[in-house]
Amino acid sequence: MPTTLIEAVPCEDGTLGQNQIQNWRECGFVFVSDLLPSALITELRNAAAKKFPAPGTLEAEGVRDFGSSLNFPSRLVGLNQVTLHPNLIQAISDLLGTPSENLRLTQSDLWAKYGRSVKAGVQDNSDQRVHVDYPNHTLAHPSPWDRPEAVELILYLSEWEETGGSTAVVPRDGPDDPAYRWPIVDSPGIGDLRYINGRASAEDYFAKERPHLAAWRNDLYAREVHTKFRPGDIVFYRHDTWHRGTPMKAGALRLVHNITYRRAEAEWISTLHVGWAWKAYRDDKYLERLIATSSLMQRAVMGFPQPGSPYWCKETIAAVEARYSMFGMDMGPYRAALDRVEAP
Ligand SMILES: O=C(O)CCC(=O)C(=O)O
Numbered sequence: 590m591p592t593t594l595i596e597a598v599p600c601e602d603g604t605l606g607q608n609q610i611q612n613w614r615e616c617g618f619v620f621v622s623d624l625l626p627s628a629l630i631t632e633l634r635n636a637a638a639k640k641f642p643a644p645g646t647l648e649a650e651g652v653r654d655f656g657s658s659l660n661f662p663s664r665l666v667g668l669n670q671v672t673l674h675p676n677l678i679q680a681i682s683d684l685l686g687t688p689s690e691n692l693r694l695t696q697s698d699l700w701a702k703y704g705r706s707v708k709a710g711v712q713d714n715s716d717q718r719v720h721v722d723y724p725n726h727t728l729a730h731p732s733p734w735d736r737p738e739a740v741e742l743i744l745y746l747s748e749w750e751e752t753g754g755s756t757a758v759v760p761r762d763g764p765d766d767p768a769y770r771w772p773i774v775d776s777p778g779i780g781d782l783r784y785i786n787g788r789a790s791a792e793d794y795f796a797k798e799r800p801h802l803a804a805w806r807n808d809l810y811a812r813e814v815h816t817k818f819r820p821g822d823i824v825f826y827r828h829d830t831w832h833r834g835t836p837m838k839a840g841a842l843r844l845v846h847n848i849t850y851r852r853a854e855a856e857w858i859s860t861l862h863v864g865w866a867w868k869a870y871r872d873d874k875y876l877e878r879l880i881a882t883s884s885l886m887q888r889a890v891m892g893f894p895q896p897g898s899p900y901w902c903k904e905t906i907a908a909v910e911a912r913y914s915m916f917g918m919d920m921g922p923y924r925a926a927l928d929r930v931e932a933p
């Protein structure tokens with residue numbers, strides 16, 4: 590069957606349109622372009638490309654297929670700016686229907702995928718089994734469809750024509766769609782089923798363990814649409830969206846930035862990296878500078894106490910000021926909120 594390729598739909602003025610928001614809410618994903626400034630994407634893409642070995646080299650063979658050391662917060666030019674970009678945070682706030690200050694960052698990592706000529710078998714990451722991402726993001730299970738708790742996204746930094754390796758997604762077709770049967774447990778890796786990444790091995794195994802559902806999984810593959818991406822394009826999806834990575838062109842290098850935000854109250858969704866504060870103490874004080882120069886909203890999504898939080902009192906305001914004022918931190922909004930609370 591021919592592959593259905595889809596192209597990103599442009600955003601206007603760096604904002605998601607109503608149709609795009611509806612698409613995410615109903616179909617489980619939306620594929621967009623022009624949300625982030627192209628100069629920022631180029632900056633990040635160039636900086637990232639220097640961090641990974643050229644495809645075809647011996648070093649490239651040794652690069653892990655998942656994640657990298659390029660996690661938020663990072664010194665890599667553009668990584669923090671993309672992660673905390675107001676357009677991105679606003680888009681996620683629009684998708685979830687919650688204020689930006691109520692979002693929390695749980696993932697921001699930039700990784701490379703290489704088109705390898707030798708396949709890795711069971712753990713082949715190129716032609717993946719169709720899956721949902723929730724098992725290694727949450728300790729629980731996604732809540733019912735109309736109460737989404739998180740938005741995941743893949744920001745592409747490469748060009749599909751050069752690299753191949755679309756993300757395949759299964760659009761949800763209304764509340765009775767059999768593909769989205771509840772609970773979502775019928776995939777290798779969930780419950781007592783072994784985790785197998787590669788499609789061929791995973792489906793052989795699944796067919797032995799759950800023969801009555803093998804045809805149902807085949808149907809997921811038949812319904813896929815594949816992203817035809819350009820640098821800066823973003824696919825927003827969910828922890829309960831069926832999707833997978835598909836084979837790349839041999840010898841190519843694809844760079845993507847994976848980001849996830851959750852609702853503040855959804856504490857069962859894990860942060861996938863070490864705590865942000867762990868990056869303190871560096872000689873260049875890049876974490877401290879990031880905190881001091883971020884907006885109130887950007888601080889909020891990192892979990893920093895917001896103006897009006899019970900954390901703030903005269904003493905904590907003075908103490909946090911003592912820690913960060915040399916980097917330009919303005920404690921005015923925290924003080925003003927406290928004054929409002931304390932006013933007779
Ligand atoms: O690489 C992609 O396009 C998708 C990867 C993916 O879904 C995953 O690794 O969980």
Ligand SMILES: [Fe+2]
Nearest residue numbers: 721722832833
């Ligand atoms: Fe995935």
